[in-house]
Amino acid sequence: MTRRPLLVAWRAMAGWRWPMLALVLICLGLTPLAMQPQPQWRDWGSSPADTRVQLQTRGHFLPGSQFEVRLSGPQTALAGRQVAVRGAVPEPIAMAVDGGGHDGQSVANSRLLLPRDITGVLIVELSKVGDDPGSAVSWEIGFVLPR
Amino acid sequence: MSVTARTWFRLHSWMGLKLSIAMSFILVTGTLAVFSYELDWLLNPQMRVMPAAETQRVSWGALYDSARSAYPGAPLLALSASRDPWWAAQAVFNTPSGGLVRVWIDPYTAQYQGYTGWFNIQRFLRQAHRHLMMPAAIGIPLVTLFALPLMAALVTGLVVYKKFWRGFFKWPRFGRPARIWLGDLHRLGALWSIWFIVIIGLTSIWYLAEKSLGAAAPSFSPAVKPLPRAAAIPADFDGARLDRAVALARRANPDLQVYHISFPRRPHDHLAIQGQATALLVRDRANAVYIDPLDLTLTGSHRGEDLTTHQRLSELADPLHFGTWGGMAVRIVWFVFGVILSGLSVTGIYIYGLRVVSGPARSASQTAAQVVMK
Numbered sequence: 001m002t003r004r005p006l007l008v009a010w011r012a013m014a015g016w017r018w019p020m021l022a023l024v025l026i027c028l029g030l031t032p033l034a035m036q037p038q039p040q041w042r043d044w045g046s047s048p049a050d051t052r053v054q055l056q057t058r059g060h061f062l063p064g065s066q067f068e069v070r071l072s073g074p075q076t077a078l079a080g081r082q083v084a085v086r087g088a089v090p091e092p093i094a095m096a097v098d099g100g101g102h103d104g105q106s107v108a109n110s111r112l113l114l115p116r117d118i119t120g121v122l123i124v125e126l127s128k129v130g131d132d133p134g135s136a137v138s139w140e141i142g143f144v145l146p147r
Numbered sequence: 148m149s150v151t152a153r154t155w156f157r158l159h160s161w162m163g164l165k166l167s168i169a170m171s172f173i174l175v176t177g178t179l180a181v182f183s184y185e186l187d188w189l190l191n192p193q194m195r196v197m198p199a200a201e202t203q204r205v206s207w208g209a210l211y212d213s214a215r216s217a218y219p220g221a222p223l224l225a226l227s228a229s230r231d232p233w234w235a236a237q238a239v240f241n242t243p244s245g246g247l248v249r250v251w252i253d254p255y256t257a258q259y260q261g262y263t264g265w266f267n268i269q270r271f272l273r274q275a276h277r278h279l280m281m282p283a284a285i286g287i288p289l290v291t292l293f294a295l296p297l298m299a300a301l302v303t304g305l306v307v308y309k310k311f312w313r314g315f316f317k318w319p320r321f322g323r324p325a326r327i328w329l330g331d332l333h334r335l336g337a338l339w340s341i342w343f344i345v346i347i348g349l350t351s352i353w354y355l356a357e358k359s360l361g362a363a364a365p366s367f368s369p370a371v372k373p374l375p376r377a378a379a380i381p382a383d384f385d386g387a388r389l390d391r392a393v394a395l396a397r398r399a400n401p402d403l404q405v406y407h408i409s410f411p412r413r414p415h416d417h418l419a420i421q422g423q424a425t426a427l428l429v430r431d432r433a434n435a436v437y438i439d440p441l442d443l444t445l446t447g448s449h450r451g452e453d454l455t456t457h458q459r460l461s462e463l464a465d466p467l468h469f470g471t472w473g474g475m476a477v478r479i480v481w482f483v484f485g486v487i488l489s490g491l492s493v494t495g496i497y498i499y500g501l502r503v504v505s506g507p508a509r510s511a512s513q514t515a516a517q518v519v520m521k
Contacts, residue, residue, distance in 0.1 A: 009167075
């Protein structure tokens with residue numbers, strides 16, 4: 001096979017080649033979205049920032065699952081907080097919440113890859129009291145499927 | 148070549164060329180999809196088991212208990228066993244995130260073998276081929292519309308190829324220039340694929356009608372609905388109860404070979420025990436026995452033969468389109484003809500380019516006509 005006949009055919013597809021190619025490219029472009037498991041967010045409501053919060057969910061979390069906590073609230077209420085995940089593992093798995101935000105509100109995301117099976121009750125603990133005790137912090141929690 | 152024949156040929160050439168990129172993609176993904184499960188099987192050791200005698204298979208209840216203990220607390224949606232002895236049984240669970248995960252169990256020892264995520268090669272090929280990864284409401288009509296030019300290419304090709312019935316045993320002239328032997332090969336492949344193009348084209352048109360034009364068959368509904376319970380699956384439901392349910396299903400339909408069990412998702416859903424029986428060319432769900440998981444009473448059953456013509460047509464489409472109606476041998480045939488069909492799309496492009504490149508003195512259609520008419 002030489003390239004020239006293919007080039008000729010390609011040119012002859014004028015008017016249709018880009019729409020047809022677009023269909024294929026859209027398909028391939030959408031594939032990572034289908035592959036990438038999206039976190040399913042569960043709203044845990046809000047709690048006063050000066051309260052030590054424990055959230056529980058029951059289940060069997062397979063190794064490779066990702067666990068994500070999203071907090072929103074005033075920057076001062078979020079700064080320096082730690083989130084710990086505990087389950088059937090000997091030590092709490094801690095992750096720092098990185099603050100940031102705008103318009104007086106801050107959203108902190110923290111993602112953790114579970115290193116092993118966690119069976120039973122999973123406890124998510126907001127362990128450090130913020131600097132702004134009167135502000136409420138909203139919680140959302142997300143689990144990402146193993147690939 | 149008469150003006151009419153030339154018009155038919157131009158139509159054949161125009162469709163084949165202009166739509167070739169997307170058409171080739173759909174044909175290639177569909178061809179690979181025939182063996183998509185096997186591709187996953189090759190890549191994931193947890194899906195493989197050492198074949199043993201059919202009599203050594205453990206009960207469905209043992210599979211259930213094993214799957215439950217592997218992934219406690221999560222809702223179990225379905226349990227299925229393959230017809231091929233080298234496959235692990237599959238349990239599909241809902242995860243805490245609302246997604247799906249596949250848990251694999253050895254059907255001869257009931258041992259947990261591991262898990263895989265929901266998205267795999269099979270899902271990629273299915274979604275790419277079926278709706279180009281787009282939302283199904285947009286993608287399915289888009290893809291299935293390609294069945295129309297596919298069927299039109301068959302008709303126009305046969306009209307242009309005079310006395311085509313003489314061409315079934317014309318071996319391509321490989322010693323001649325590429326334009327000649329590729330044209331011969333294109334025609335030979337197309338002739339032997341007529342039946343396959345008709346099956347794929349008609350089933351795709353059916354999918355278009357079913358999914359986009361409101362021609363879907365009514366779903367199967369058991370006669371009696373179970374009374375609502377506290378939970379979708381009763382708390383004390385275990386493998387022993389599932390075995391009793393399967394035994395009940397086999398009494399209700401003695402011909403039933405169970406391949407799939409759907410577990411209730413809502414507190415008033417049935418346990419659905421599905422598989423193959425005496426009806427030909429139907430999906431597993433066409434033969435089903437419905438059971439109330441709370442008290443194990445029969446709430447309904449149907450066989451493939453009980454379905455209405457409309458439902459039967461709907462059931463027919465998948466086994467015919469996928470080639471899953473006759474075991475591995477049929478799937479090999481489907482794969483081979485899928486390769487040929489994909490090859491027709493690709494060789495068509497190249498032949499077009501060749502005849503334009505090698506025949507500058509003559510008009511494209513004249514040159515093409517000579518190639519085609521030989």
